Amino acid sequence: MKQRINLLIAFSVVALIVLSAVQCYLVKTTYDYKVAQFHTEIKNEIAQISNNYGDIDSVIVSKKEALYKELSENYIQGKNTKIEVKKYILENEYNDVLTQKIQRKFKRDLPNLKIDFAIVLNKFVLYQNAKKIDTIFSEKPFIKNKLYGNLLSLNKAFLVRNYVGTSSGTFENKDYKLLTEDSMYVSVIDWEMIILRRMTFVLILSLLSIATLITLFVIAIKALIKQKKVNEIKTDFINNITHELKTPLTTLGISTKILERKDIRDNDESFNAIVDTISRQNNRLQNLIDQVMANSLAENGIDLQKEKIETEDFLLTIINDFKITYPKVDIKTNFQTQDTNLILDKFYLTTALLNVLENAVKYGSNKITIKTRMVQNQFSISIDDDGIGIEKNKQSLLFEKFYRVEQGNLHNTKGLGLGLYYVDQIIKAHQGSVSVVSDLGKGTQFTILLKV
Numbered sequence: 001m002k003q004r005i006n007l008l009i010a011f012s013v014v015a016l017i018v019l020s021a022v023q024c025y026l027v028k029t030t031y032d033y034k035v036a037q038f039h040t041e042i043k044n045e046i047a048q049i050s051n052n053y054g055d056i057d058s059v060i061v062s063k064k065e066a067l068y069k070e071l072s073e074n075y076i077q078g079k080n081t082k083i084e085v086k087k088y089i090l091e092n093e094y095n096d097v098l099t100q101k102i103q104r105k106f107k108r109d110l111p112n113l114k115i116d117f118a119i120v121l122n123k124f125v126l127y128q129n130a131k132k133i134d135t136i137f138s139e140k141p142f143i144k145n146k147l148y149g150n151l152l153s154l155n156k157a158f159l160v161r162n163y164v165g166t167s168s169g170t171f172e173n174k175d176y177k178l179l180t181e182d183s184m185y186v187s188v189i190d191w192e193m194i195i196l197r198r199m200t201f202v203l204i205l206s207l208l209s210i211a212t213l214i215t216l217f218v219i220a221i222k223a224l225i226k227q228k229k230v231n232e233i234k235t236d237f238i239n240n241i242t243h244e245l246k247t248p249l250t251t252l253g254i255s256t257k258i259l260e261r262k263d264i265r266d267n268d269e270s271f272n273a274i275v276d277t278i279s280r281q282n283n284r285l286q287n288l289i290d291q292v293m294a295n296s297l298a299e300n301g302i303d304l305q306k307e308k309i310e311t312e313d314f315l316l317t318i319i320n321d322f323k324i325t326y327p328k329v330d331i332k333t334n335f336q337t338q339d340t341n342l343i344l345d346k347f348y349l350t351t352a353l354l355n356v357l358e359n360a361v362k363y364g365s366n367k368i369t370i371k372t373r374m375v376q377n378q379f380s381i382s383i384d385d386d387g388i389g390i391e392k393n394k395q396s397l398l399f400e401k402f403y404r405v406e407q408g409n410l411h412n413t414k415g416l417g418l419g420l421y422y423v424d425q426i427i428k429a430h431q432g433s434v435s436v437v438s439d440l441g442k443g444t445q446f447t448i449l450l451k452v
Helices: 002-046 058-077 082-090 095-109 191-198 200-259 262-266 268-300 311-325 346-362 392-397 419-429
Strands: 115-127 133-138 146-149 158-171 174-188 307-310 330-335 341-344 367-374 378-385 433-439 443-451
Touching (some): 002 158, 002 174, 002 191, 058 158, 082 115, 082 133, 082 146, 095 115, 095 146, 174 191, 191 200, 200 262, 262 268, 307 311, 311 341, 311 346, 311 367, 341 443, 346 367, 346 378, 346 443
Parallel strands (some): 330 367
Antiparallel strands (some): 158 174, 367 378, 378 443, 433 443
């Protein structure tokens, strides 16, 4: 069973991880789609700007074409090298002017977006005749080859369009053609936030789904762990009850065989000693059965038969009976209340108080003090002992079913761990509460609060 529960927990963990991964993948896919959709929208908007910028400033476009023609003819004549041609193109005098004009157009046509851009030169190729092609410049898009724009890097920018321009001319009675290629890159400021705003519904739905999965997972795991704990407790209970029953049953069996001997029957002292042993072991078995019955009653609920009780006298009766059973234990009282009448069940409350007192003796107490007082309109019964005490991290477990304070692996403390659990059930049935304060090696204080 334990192995099966461990497998179920492991399977649940794997299932949660897989489902979370699928959810993350779906969100990532949606995000990529939204990004692509956003880029397409920007491209379509910017497509309204003509490829050659003639509608922005036809004069600048004319000057640019004149510069390209001049540089081409100077190169054919050998006046400029390839490096010089590239330098003169990139250091053109129209950079700032055209950049400002394009920015103004973006602000006018796309007022809701803040756009940075760069137009970079990719190719500058001369065709002097059908057989001679001279590539003066051809590179992948780099920000260092920027013609216009205010972008400082292409890392977060995306390509809007490539423009290939061709022109022809005649120099020294020889025809030539010029091919140029430039690319426009744009970067929308805070574009991630724009995408996330568009994905608000998807993100909320995804977070709710993941939260639901985690919640269901936690509930399932808690249920499995609880079931595992219950199984372990049941196993421990069986081991404990077997050990507890074995000793008195063995003693009863041996005592019965001894009584069969004639010499024992004829000796009154030996006979009475054996009878006393049988009686004690019989009482021990009866106590064990009572504890198991108490567990059964706690499972099915406690049916109280309440009556009006003069509480201080009731407590003294319990204490006097307890002194007969444990004459060596020093029990003192400190009643700070008088003539307090409460509606209680005598039988169950007696059982609860005796369980606390017996628990104190069981764990090494030789001195017990019982106090009563009123605390915020509640009747308080505190039981202080000088026993071994309880570790802080184990105090919250005291009222759990079958729990016993461990003392190594020895079974030197009798009981099934039902006593304090039963106490808690009885006090709760009276709509009261029980708490514990203890220091290891310094004793323990149980406090029971009952409604007045």
